[in-house]
Amino acid sequence: MAGAALPSSGDRRWDIALRNQWNVLTAIFFRDADSRHGRRFLLGYFASAIEPLMIVSVLAILFTALGRHLPYGESILLFLGTGVFPIYLFIHTSVRVRQALGIGKHRIRFPIEQPLDLVVIHGFQHFLTSVVVAALYFFTLRLFGVDDAIPHDPLLALAALSAIFLLGLGVGIINSVIARIVPIWDLIWPAISRTTLHFSGLYYVAAFLPPTIRTWLVYNPVLHGTNWFRQAFYVFYPTFATSKAFLLGSGLVALTFGLLLEAATRQYLEARE
Amino acid sequence: MIRLRGVSHILRNGREVLSGADVEIPGDRRVALLGRQSAGKSTILSLLAGNVAPLRGVIERAARVSYVAGYQGGFRVTQTGRQNIIFAARAYGADPLEVFEFVRDVSGFGSDLDVPMRQLSVTNRNNLSYLLAYALPFDVYLFDNVVGPMLSEIPNLAETCQEMYRRRTATAGSIVATRNTYVAQKFCDCGLVLRDRRLEFYDDLREAIAVFNNDLLAADDEPDNRGQRRGAPLADDADDEEA
Numbered sequence: 216m217a218g219a220a221l222p223s224s225g226d227r228r229w230d231i232a233l234r235n236q237w238n239v240l241t242a243i244f245f246r247d248a249d250s251r252h253g254r255r256f257l258l259g260y261f262a263s264a265i266e267p268l269m270i271v272s273v274l275a276i277l278f279t280a281l282g283r284h285l286p287y288g289e290s291i292l293l294f295l296g297t298g299v300f301p302i303y304l305f306i307h308t309s310v311r312v313r314q315a316l317g318i319g320k321h322r323i324r325f326p327i328e329q330p331l332d333l334v335v336i337h338g339f340q341h342f343l344t345s346v347v348v349a350a351l352y353f354f355t356l357r358l359f360g361v362d363d364a365i366p367h368d369p370l371l372a373l374a375a376l377s378a379i380f381l382l383g384l385g386v387g388i389i390n391s392v393i394a395r396i397v398p399i400w401d402l403i404w405p406a407i408s409r410t411t412l413h414f415s416g417l418y419y420v421a422a423f424l425p426p427t428i429r430t431w432l433v434y435n436p437v438l439h440g441t442n443w444f445r446q447a448f449y450v451f452y453p454t455f456a457t458s459k460a461f462l463l464g465s466g467l468v469a470l471t472f473g474l475l476l477e478a479a480t481r482q483y484l485e486a487r488e
Numbered sequence: 489m490i491r492l493r494g495v496s497h498i499l500r501n502g503r504e505v506l507s508g509a510d511v512e513i514p515g516d517r518r519v520a521l522l523g524r525q526s527a528g529k530s531t532i533l534s535l536l537a538g539n540v541a542p543l544r545g546v547i548e549r550a551a552r553v554s555y556v557a558g559y560q561g562g563f564r565v566t567q568t569g570r571q572n573i574i575f576a577a578r579a580y581g582a583d584p585l586e587v588f589e590f591v592r593d594v595s596g597f598g599s600d601l602d603v604p605m606r607q608l609s610v611t612n613r614n615n616l617s618y619l620l621a622y623a624l625p626f627d628v629y630l631f632d633n634v635v636g637p638m639l640s641e642i643p644n645l646a647e648t649c650q651e652m653y654r655r656r657t658a659t660a661g662s663i664v665a666t667r668n669t670y671v672a673q674k675f676c677d678c679g680l681v682l683r684d685r686r687l688e689f690y691d692d693l694r695e696a697i698a699v700f701n702n703d704l705l706a707a708d709d710e711p712d713n714r715g716q717r718r719g720a721p722l723a724d725d726a727d728d729e730e731a
Contacts, residue, residue, distance in 0.1 A: 324562055481541070
């Protein structure tokens with residue numbers, strides 16, 4: 216058996232607590248890795264890839280059909296791709312985290328699992344899937360001859376995605392608390408969150424916009440994430456609205472606020488459900 | 489050792505189960521949790537297990553405490569018995585294969601462990617929960633009234649569970665919630681008495697039983713408890729309390 220006998224008297228030990236936490240997280244990871252919504256692995260997971268791919272193809276066809284000149288770079292598919300994946304990582308994370316904190320979820324568990332364990336693991340699984348899908352997309356573009364499709368600084372791209380993920384996680388936890396108090400929020404938030412697509416530089420370069428619009432857009436942290444991500448691909452991408460501190464700060468504030476909100480309302484909500 | 493500090497808890501129906509309970513429960517003893525009918529014994533087990541968080545106060549566990557044997561809320565019914573057993577073993581830091589083989593061999597379920605658990609009968613799921621609890625290496629095992637399932641299609645499971653109880657509690661602790669002093673004497677050697685929404689620990693089981701019996705006599709004198717029987721048979725004590 217793993218693990219020696221624990222002290223049956225005395226104080227709790229942090230190393231044992233850490234090991235227990237690790238055991239629980241890995242157990243949840245492997246249990247929930249092979250299914251999502253009860254569907255099988257590939258279908259369930261990569262269903263989340265369909266939405267961004269649809270957006271990219273529709274916009275690419277529109278841009279080509281309307282004869283619009285390219286917003287930036289030499290490939291419309293690459294430009295849209297570098298926008299759609301970070302933005303959808305935010306949208307989907309902020310929506311998906313809700314499922315781990317659903318109604319009655321605190322009841323269907325062994326006592327050693329806590330609802331926040333599910334949030335962490337489901338969020339992490341979604342992050343992994345998103346990174347794999349994005350990597351496949353850019354690799355495919357490279358195969359079709361788009362030289363810039365492999366980021367010159369892959370770590371920078373990963374860092375940008377991680378920062379956006381942090382923001383999505385924080386906003387997602389806040390959402391799940393709101394939705395448990397006001398159930399209609401489950402319908403409203405997915406709609407609201409998709410407006411992020413238009414405010415985060417999916418099909419334009421924020422630096423090239425008129426100053427009157429620009430001054431408002433800089434308050435959207437996701438825009439900073441998109442620009443950050445694009446800098447990993449385009450060496451000379453304009454640095455306007457690319458504050459890493461602002462994105463990370465927003466993410467940490469959202470996460471802290473979300474966790475506090477969840478902790479403060481847990482008793483009340485679990486008793487109510 | 490499980491330490492309760494100022495623990496208060498109120499059920500959803502407004503009944504107060506604990507009010508400022510302070511007690512230390514040893515993790516290496518066989519403890520009988522004695523309390524009258526509907527006093528909240530099952531709720532206290534849920535609190536000790538960590539299924540329910542107390543409204544006020546802190547419960548410190550310096551021991552690996554089991555889920556309440558028979559508890560089925562941890563199972564994902566869309567997944568197979570095998571998947572659920574392996575998950576529980578991983579989560580509780582045990583060897584998944586060892587635990588699975590033990591449960592499979594003792595239950596004799598065979599291929600039934602490879603179908604989604606919603607296809608198993610409630611009895612079988614309950615039995616699985618008991619066997620899984622015994623298979624996992626806990627420091628304190630929690631039981632509600634009985635140390636083995638009351639209904640089973642597995643031959644001799646009750647005797648097997650009593651034997652496993654004996655072996656597990658040779659090196660680990662246990663807490664058996666009951667109002668049946670016969671059960672307490674058979675499976676425990678010290679007592680935790682729940683009365684007046686407080687918990688008191690007694691090193692000597694006989695002392696605990698004496699206190700508990702006095703509490704029952706006092707209950708008989710209270711007008712709204714008249715006619716309540718003492719030492720009721722095992723079976724109808726099953727789920728008389730709201731968790």
